[in-house]
Amino acid sequence: MRPLYSFSLHERGESDSKKGLELIRKALVALLLVLCSCRDGKGLIEGLGIHLALEKHTLSNGMALILIEDHTVPIVSYQTWYRVGSVDERPGITGISHLFEHMMFKGTPQYGPKRFFQELEAKGAEVNAFTTRDYTVYYENFIPTLLEKVVDMEADRMAHLVLNDEVLATEKAVVLEERRMRTDNAPEGRMQEALWQLAFRRHPYQWPVIGYPQDILSLSTEQVQQYFKNHYQPANAALVVVGDFQAQAVLKLIQAHYGAIEARARPKRDIADEPEQKEERRLILRDKVASERLSWAYHVTSALDDDSYSLDVLANILFEGTASRAYRRLVEEKDIAATVSGAAFTPAYPGLFIVACTLKGGVAAAEAEKLLESLIREVQDQDVSLDEIKAAVRQLTVQLVDSVRTPYGMGQLVGTVQSIFGDPERFAQDLGKYTQVTAADVRRVAQKYLYPNNRSVVTLVPDVVGALGVKK
Amino acid sequence: MRSPFYAVLPTLLLLALSSFDITARAAEIHLPLPQIETLPNGLQLVWFLNDSLPLVDLVFLVKSGFRDDPSGKSGTAEFLAASLDRGAGGLSAQQFAHHVEMLGASRFVSADEDTFNIGMHGLAPDAPRLLELLAQLALHPDFPEAELSREHARILDRWTHIPDYGEALANLTYRRAVSAATIYGRGSFLSSREFDQVTRADVITFYQKHFVPANAVLMVVGRVQQAEFRKEILRLFGNADVWKGSVTHRQWRVFADPRLTLRKNSILLVDRPHLTQAQVRLGFKAPLIGAPEHYPLVVANALLGEYFNSRLNSLLRDKLGLTYGVGSSFAYSQELGIFTVSAATRNESVGQLIEKATELLRDLKKGPISGEEVQTAKEYLEGGFPLGAATLGAVASRWLAGYIYDLGPGYLNEFVPKIRAVTAEQVMAAVVKDLDLDSMVIAVAGDAPSIFKSLSESKKKTVIRIQAKDLL
Numbered sequence: 001m002r003p004l005y006s007f008s009l010h011e012r013g014e015s016d017s018k019k020g021l022e023l024i025r026k027a028l029v030a031l032l033l034v035l036c037s038c039r040d041g042k043g044l045i046e047g048l049g050i051h052l053a054l055e056k057h058t059l060s061n062g063m064a065l066i067l068i069e070d071h072t073v074p075i076v077s078y079q080t081w082y083r084v085g086s087v088d089e090r091p092g093i094t095g096i097s098h099l100f101e102h103m104m105f106k107g108t109p110q111y112g113p114k115r116f117f118q119e120l121e122a123k124g125a126e127v128n129a130f131t132t133r134d135y136t137v138y139y140e141n142f143i144p145t146l147l148e149k150v151v152d153m154e155a156d157r158m159a160h161l162v163l164n165d166e167v168l169a170t171e172k173a174v175v176l177e178e179r180r181m182r183t184d185n186a187p188e189g190r191m192q193e194a195l196w197q198l199a200f201r202r203h204p205y206q207w208p209v210i211g212y213p214q215d216i217l218s219l220s221t222e223q224v225q226q227y228f229k230n231h232y233q234p235a236n237a238a239l240v241v242v243g244d245f246q247a248q249a250v251l252k253l254i255q256a257h258y259g260a261i262e263a264r265a266r267p268k269r270d271i272a273d274e275p276e277q278k279e280e281r282r283l284i285l286r287d288k289v290a291s292e293r294l295s296w297a298y299h300v301t302s303a304l305d306d307d308s309y310s311l312d313v314l315a316n317i318l319f320e321g322t323a324s325r326a327y328r329r330l331v332e333e334k335d336i337a338a339t340v341s342g343a344a345f346t347p348a349y350p351g352l353f354i355v356a357c358t359l360k361g362g363v364a365a366a367e368a369e370k371l372l373e374s375l376i377r378e379v380q381d382q383d384v385s386l387d388e389i390k391a392a393v394r395q396l397t398v399q400l401v402d403s404v405r406t407p408y409g410m411g412q413l414v415g416t417v418q419s420i421f422g423d424p425e426r427f428a429q430d431l432g433k434y435t436q437v438t439a440a441d442v443r444r445v446a447q448k449y450l451y452p453n454n455r456s457v458v459t460l461v462p463d464v465v466g467a468l469g470v471k472k
Numbered sequence: 473m474r475s476p477f478y479a480v481l482p483t484l485l486l487l488a489l490s491s492f493d494i495t496a497r498a499a500e501i502h503l504p505l506p507q508i509e510t511l512p513n514g515l516q517l518v519w520f521l522n523d524s525l526p527l528v529d530l531v532f533l534v535k536s537g538f539r540d541d542p543s544g545k546s547g548t549a550e551f552l553a554a555s556l557d558r559g560a561g562g563l564s565a566q567q568f569a570h571h572v573e574m575l576g577a578s579r580f581v582s583a584d585e586d587t588f589n590i591g592m593h594g595l596a597p598d599a600p601r602l603l604e605l606l607a608q609l610a611l612h613p614d615f616p617e618a619e620l621s622r623e624h625a626r627i628l629d630r631w632t633h634i635p636d637y638g639e640a641l642a643n644l645t646y647r648r649a650v651s652a653a654t655i656y657g658r659g660s661f662l663s664s665r666e667f668d669q670v671t672r673a674d675v676i677t678f679y680q681k682h683f684v685p686a687n688a689v690l691m692v693v694g695r696v697q698q699a700e701f702r703k704e705i706l707r708l709f710g711n712a713d714v715w716k717g718s719v720t721h722r723q724w725r726v727f728a729d730p731r732l733t734l735r736k737n738s739i740l741l742v743d744r745p746h747l748t749q750a751q752v753r754l755g756f757k758a759p760l761i762g763a764p765e766h767y768p769l770v771v772a773n774a775l776l777g778e779y780f781n782s783r784l785n786s787l788l789r790d791k792l793g794l795t796y797g798v799g800s801s802f803a804y805s806q807e808l809g810i811f812t813v814s815a816a817t818r819n820e821s822v823g824q825l826i827e828k829a830t831e832l833l834r835d836l837k838k839g840p841i842s843g844e845e846v847q848t849a850k851e852y853l854e855g856g857f858p859l860g861a862a863t864l865g866a867v868a869s870r871w872l873a874g875y876i877y878d879l880g881p882g883y884l885n886e887f888v889p890k891i892r893a894v895t896a897e898q899v900m901a902a903v904v905k906d907l908d909l910d911s912m913v914i915a916v917a918g919d920a921p922s923i924f925k926s927l928s929e930s931k932k933k934t935v936i937r938i939q940a941k942d943l944l
Contacts, residue, residue: 072524073862074501105780114790117780122848124855127780141859173793180749181796181816187636288745290632321578323569332566335622338629360629387574394576398595401527406862463746 052410055247056424061263062235065254066414066424068242070407076243077407078150079139080158081415083238084231086133086209087271087349095175095211096219096227098131102171103224104138108160111153113167119149131209134348135419141408144244148253154239155257158232163225172216179210187287188356191295191458198281199297199352199456203274234258235266240415240424243407271349274299281456286463291338293460294365296355296372300449303346303420309433310441311344311353311449316392317384317442318342318375319355323391325378326355329371336363336371348420353449365459379446383439396434501858503867503884506691513712514686517705518875520693520868526596528694529865530603532610533872534588535689536682539655539724539807545670546662547627551620552675553583554627556590558619561608565619568605577602581609585656585805587876588682596695600704607708610683611715620672628664635940638744639816642751642917644943645742646812649732650755650913654808657727664944685709686718689875693868731942734913738934739826739927742943743920750822750918751814754829756908758802758809761877765902767890769802772899774849776800776836777813781848783832788815794825806877811907819922826914826933837907839900846896853891 057065085097105127107113121127125142140150183189193208200206239258241250277299301307318326319342330337342355357368403409417426507519541548557579558565572579577594590610592602634640644659651657661667690709692701709715732740759765777784777800788798798815813833817825861867867884874883916923920937927935 074858075862114781114786118848121779122781122852122855124852124857124859126856126859143855143858146855170790170793174789174796177749177794177817178796180818185638185747185749287636289636291629321569321573323566323573328566338626338633358633360626361632391574391576394595395573396576398527398576398578398593401525401595405525405527 053247054414054424055251057251059234059255059259061259061261062266063258063261064238064418064422065251066238066240066418067245067247067250068240068407068410068414069245069247070242070410071244073407074143074244075141075407076144076147076150076241076245077139077141077411078147078154079137079240079242079408079411079415080154081238081240081419082136082138082232083134083236083266083419085131085135086207086211087204088231088267088269089204089207089211091207092215093219093223093227094207094215095209096215096224097136097231098210099171099175099216099219099224100136100228100232101129101131101138102175103163103167103228104129104157104161106167106171107162108156109162110156110160116153116157119153120146125150132347133205133209137415139408139411147245147250151250151253151257155254155261158234158237158258159261161228161232163221163228165221168219168221168224172219175210175216176213179213179216183208183210187289187293187460190285190287191293191356191460194283194285195295195297195354195456195458196352198283198458199277199299200274202272203349204271205274205347205349205351230267233264233266234261235264238415238418240411240418242411242414274350277454277456280452283456283458285458285460287460288463289460290462291361291363292359292365292462294355294357294359294368295458297352297456298449298451298454300344300351300353300445301346302348302350304348305346306433307441307445307448308344308346310437310445311346313392313434313437314379314442314446315342315344315353316395317388318379320392320395325375326372329375330357330368334367334371336360336367340368365461369457376446376450380443380450384442501861501888503861503870504864505881505884506868506871511685511706511710511712513710513716514684514718515709515715516689517702518689518691518871519698520691520864520871521696521698522864523596523695526695528592528594528596528599528602528692528696529868530592530599530606531689531691531693531868531872532590532606533689533691533876534590534683535586535687535876536719537584537586537588538658538660539585539805540678540682540722541658542674542678543725544666545674546658547660547667548670548674548678549583549588550660551624551627551667551670552678553581553588554623555615555620555675556581556609556613558623559614559616561612562614563608564616568609572602572605575601579605579609583660585660585808599694599696599701603701603704603708610688611709613679615672615676615679617672620675624667624670627661628667631661631664631667631944634944635744638747638749638751638917641742641744641940641943642753642915645732645740645917645938646753646755646913646915647810648729648943649734649740649915650757650810650812651808652728652732652734653726654757655724655726656805656808657729662729682719684717684719685712685715689872691868691872693864731938735934735936736910738936739914739916740938741920741923741927741935742915742917742938742940744917744940745919747918748819749816750819750916750923751816752822752825752829752914752916753812753814754826754912754914755800755810755812756911756913758811758908759906760807760809761802761804761873762879763809765898765906768894768898768902769906770853771846771849771891771894772836772841772903773800773802773811774853775841775845776832778849779852783836784813784815784829787832788825788828792824792828794821794828798829804877819919820926822916822918822923823926823928826916826927830909830912833907833909833912837903837909839903841896841900841903843896846894846899850891850894854888857888 053069055067089096105116116127123146125140125146127140129138183193197206300311326340330340338358338360340357344353345351359365413427414424418424509517538549557568560568575594575598577592579592581590592606594602648659776782784798788794795815795817800813803810813829815825871884
């Protein structure tokens with residue numbers, strides 16, 4: 001899903017719509033962040049009571065650096081965004097990107113194993129990482145006195161990570177436990193994995209970020225070392241630093257620590273396009289669960305396409321909150337579902353519009369499918385209301401303010417758009433683009449993407465004997 | 473990279489608010505104190521004001537919870553929490569949702585062992601409207617018969633989903649067993665059979681008894697015009713002629729679930745067929761949060777199982793690769809403290825994990841605990857403190873915890889100096905006194921046959937097998 005939460009603009013009648021739209025735009029302009037760019041790579045984030053300076057630099061070895069000073073609290077968020085994710089894998093080495101999330105803490109000649117935690121976490125820093133299909137992020141949130149050490153250690157492991165058989169074996173075991181927890185033993189995890197597998201046949205989005213067990217087990221130290229060499233290098237990374245520091249001093253510090261790291265050509269992504277889906281795909285899973293569950297996925301577009309804004313608005317109207325159309329229909333009016341949710345996942349490559357529903361006990365998923373079909377037909381046939389637009393705009397605004405209230409949140413916002421678009425200022429543009437979405441856009445994307453032959457369906461049904469030992 | 477078990481401090485409220493001014497660097501951090509007043513009808517009013525971001529949180533807290541469920545009517549408090557927004561102030565559930573979400577705001581209603589929390593989160597300009605909606609929810613619920621009947625059925629349906637997740641099953645079993653013979657022994661919901669006895673009349677009686685001004689707190693967090701807002705509060709919440717009273721005749725009874733009777737050295741094994749990973753919980757009753765040895769125990773917990781280089785993680789994950797996530801924590805209610813070690817591991821290694829974790833606890837109690845290890849834990853806690861208090865919402869949550877547990881006005885700012893003052897001798901003394909290994913509760917949820925095999929290969933534990941349906 002897009003990093004910014006979706007909101008919607010919609011016009012019902014001509015005169016009402018223009019008036020409503022104008023009001024919404026005025027409200028939005030008053031509340032949202034404005035990014036004023038300057039020619040020297042410096043800008044100012046203004047609005048929401050925030051006045052922050054943003055600087056963008058590119059080191060001589062190609063590493064991007066974004067610095068945002070914020071002295072509100074004595075905290076710094078230091079985020080290293082590597083442009084590598086499961087999309088860069090191939091069959092046989094699935095999960096290798098995520099494995100680095102673990103291996104990157106295994107030490108260098110200068111800072112041995114566990115030193116990241118001894119030097120930083122032991123001083124109160126939050127030290128962690130996450131992997132997505134498109135990128136991998138390592139981050140530290142800490143008090144400013146630790147900044148120099150963080151810079152030193154992050155630069156050091158970018159250049160000198162030690163990878164050997166012993167640490168690889170232990171971390172494989174840990175990753176398999178993680179997989180058991182998140183996927184194999186979690187109904188939602190199993191369904192998500194199956195859904196992406198079913199929807200994609202050629203594109204690497206088909207395999208899970210965490211990888212398949214047999215691939216994880218078979219990875220060799222040489223493969224891991226080569227992967228590190230290819231992807232963990234300055235030209236494939238962006239540093240985002242937000243918080244309580246002096247930008248000029250930090251710039252010098254970063255130049256001193258990262259500047260000498262060898263420049264290499266940024267790895268090219270040679271990703272196969274996913275062919276058009278021409279018929280509905282279906283899969284049934286079984287598990288010891290109390291009721292049926294349903295997941296739908298429609299192929300949609302990527303973050304680079306402006307349809308993604310309209311899709312976010314559409315998802316918001318259908319699924320955001322208990323006053324949303326889907327919740328009202330499935331949970332409140334028909335009382336057949338315990339939960340229903342949906343979102344447009346539009347990452348760097350064309351993604352999925354995903355719908356998920358947990359049925360009440362004894363209710364067949366087919367009943368939910370009929371209701372969801374009718375909801376989709378409604379947004380394809382009729383305009384959404386002005387009230388829905390207003391609600392969506394305000395929801396977006398609250399969520400946006402919530403997301404930037406910490407250095408970490410601001411860093412995530414900027415790092416995401418930097419990783420996908422190569423432009424840290426893009427988030428301000430994104431907000432403007434949401435205001436351009438019209439009812440016609442919402443209707444058009446519903447018609448363009450949400451049709452049965454473009455859909456994959458995974459249903460999870462209770463096994464003959466459910467978890468409670470009751471025969472179904 | 474890190475596991476979810478590292479979230480060790482219980483979050484009382486999901487407040488998401490603006491940043492605040494910390495008066496000095498981390499070493500001398502001083503959190504803002506609230507303004508507190510008591511209205512003529514006895515309602516306490518708490519102000520945490522800050523205008524840096526255009527957000528507001530309104531929290532209405534009632535000092536009653538699950539422990540106040542009538543005898544034989546476990547689940548009443550949970551039913552009440554679920555019923556409050558099913559119709560209030562003449563608005564239907566859907567109308568109410570629409571009014572809140574139109575503002576882009578969110579609401580929550582929840583109950584725990586000791587309290588009800590009802591809240592609104594939204595944009596500051598909407599604060600007066602959110603206050604009105606909060607007043608309707610908290611003071612004017614309609615309890616429509618048909619809605620409550622549906623909600624009753626929904627709660628029962630949700631309850632049947634607990635065995636879908638090994639984690640939920642392990643938590644339920646462990647919590648109920650470790651709370652045995654306390655006033656929290658029933659938990660939120662003892663059984664479907666008992667909940668069947670809870671009626672709409674019970675909900676209304678509970679509400680009328682406990683939702684009285686002298687038993688409640690209203691907290692305002694964020695940006696409001698205080699003088700004007702206070703007038704609104706007085707109008708909506710402060711009328712001593714209309715809304716008055718305090719809770720009388722409060723009687724709590726201890727309870728122990730006969731289905732979970734423990735013998736010494738026994739393990740409760742709840743069967744959840746077909747899971748490949750088992751969820752393990754072990755621990756015991758602990759001193760209350762206000763106990764003199766609280767801070768030494770906080771340090772002990774940190775070095776045992778809070779950070780990556782803690783004893784549990786170093787051995788069970790880093791060295792043995794037994795688990796993706798292991799951690800230890802203290803959780804508190806007003807009249808009960810609980811210490812817990814949590815982990816998940818493949819079925820075949822459950823016995824080994826329990827043995828190793830128990831050994832670590834035994835070693836900790838046996839000592840010695842070095843001054844260096846204690847110093848590391850103290851630095852970790854002190855350095856991480858600003859991260860946990862970086863937003864006004866986090867500060868307000870912390871204050872509220874101190875309020876609920878009656879820890880006095882100094883609680884908010886005593887953490888760093890108290891941690892700093894802890895000595896290795898105090899940690900050792902607290903561990904010796906309070907690690908009650910003889911009363912340890914061990915609960916495991918997963919595929920019983922394969923786990924049983926693993927347990928039988930380990931030492932001297934009697935395994936008590938339980939079917940999930942018998943717990944519900």
